[in-house]
Amino acid sequence: MSIFEYNGSAVVAMVGKNCFAIASDRRLGVQLQTIATDFQRISKIHDRVFIALSGLATDVQTLYQRLVFRHKLYQLREERDMKPETFASLVSAILYEKRFGPYLCQPVIAGLGEDDKPFICTMDSIGAKELAKDFVVSGTASESLYGACEAMYKPDMEAEELFETISQALLSSVDRDCLSGWGGHVYVVTPTEIKERILKGRMD
């Protein structure tokens, strides 16, 4: 069993028209036993940048705390929030620093940049950035997610349609993965509001 399959996870982010959506499953398990059904994988860095981490849960929490620390320092020095591109470079540098003993998690970063242009990217566990214009996926259900998103994604979707698409892609993919699921957690962010929704999914 791979280290990433120890806790199980599924994370996906999609780009819409001046908005983005980021979604994850809610299961926390220890191999095949489920420990919690409300695990928080998506974290807010600031109002316009979100990061979701998949992989080993302990590294997910540690890395999140380190990133919030670095962002707060940045806010104190620069007196403004970090842009999503800068934040992605920061995460990449922190992960690459541990190249030979890496954090065992794969982040998905999503944010609204200048002029409300949405930005998404994902990385492997040592910080190789992968920018995409449509969607990015991560976690044990990533193969199903690739397939579902390729089929369901359309460019320039509005917030409501984007929510529907990302939810359907997430729920159908985690249904095919034993290690993730137990509902979904979706954030849809537009320039004026953040909508956080908990989805009802199969609890098996």
Place this chain on the structure above:
Amino acid sequence: MDLLKVNWGRRKHSLFYYLFLASKQLFPLDLYLFSPNPFRFDQPSSSSRLFDFGRMSQAGVDVPAKGGFSFDLCKRNDMLIQKGLKAPSFLKTGTTIVGLIFKDGVILGADTRATEGPIVADKNCEKIHYMAPNIYCCGAGTAADTEAVTGIFLSNIDMVSSQLRLHRYQTGRDSRVITALTLLKKHLFSYQGHVSAALVLGGVDITGPHLHTIYPHGSTDTLPFATMGSGSLAAMSVFEAKYKEGLTRDEGIKLVAEAICSGIFNDLGSGSNVDICVITKGHKEYLRNYMEPNPRTYVSSKGYSFTKKTEVLRTKITPLMERVEITEVGEAMEE
């Protein structure tokens, strides 16, 4: 797996620790490449000069001033591997990368597929990296390594592109390709092949056009045409058949595109589009997605429509503050 644990004296250490020691002997000046001894957790490292919380361990502080790699999670990861959990696989770039020298300069080419095991992770990634205004480098191997070794995003000054820039400021001259080559091979050799980046470096400087290949262990070759990556054999067969000296720009681009295409269609690790970069004296042209021989033609124009909506348990809406622009109107206050 026993290879990783070397019984040397009283304590067992991982091989990385001994590489660190060995390289200290060979390259005393390269000490700055590594963070301080990772096994001495009791002393605050020099990197915590900004946040010296007394006896806070090095592992707790997150702002290493010296840069370089930190090995503090190695022990824990080794323990997990011993317990039977497989190590993670990294994003590789599979790849076909090529370069050739033509009449007026150098042409570099690359495919655009990034793989994670057998899955295509990125269908359109960039493999031709900027090193200097007149020098570009294509990278194959582990994606994070090729990005880091050629990049400037790390504050660590060891990364070659930033080192070249500092060198340009110091000397007041344009960088030479041989300088980039020496910096890259020094960096890769000092990590003994563990930084898995195979590169094709090309550029035009005051001494003319140059093309080099660099292997992950640090060896280099200087060639008139070169290919690297999993698709290198497919591309090299095209070059060996059709390359001649004194090619014009268009002939060169056509040949490079053909070599990359042969890699894309015949090698499973390479795919998607062709990127080309043409460097001549004083001028460069980066043709991103020069050719797209694999377009997506099966997309349905209607798209998906979902008849059954997803069920939502809870919704929480957080309105975001409007961004306020403050413009100064009126006179300044008098002192």
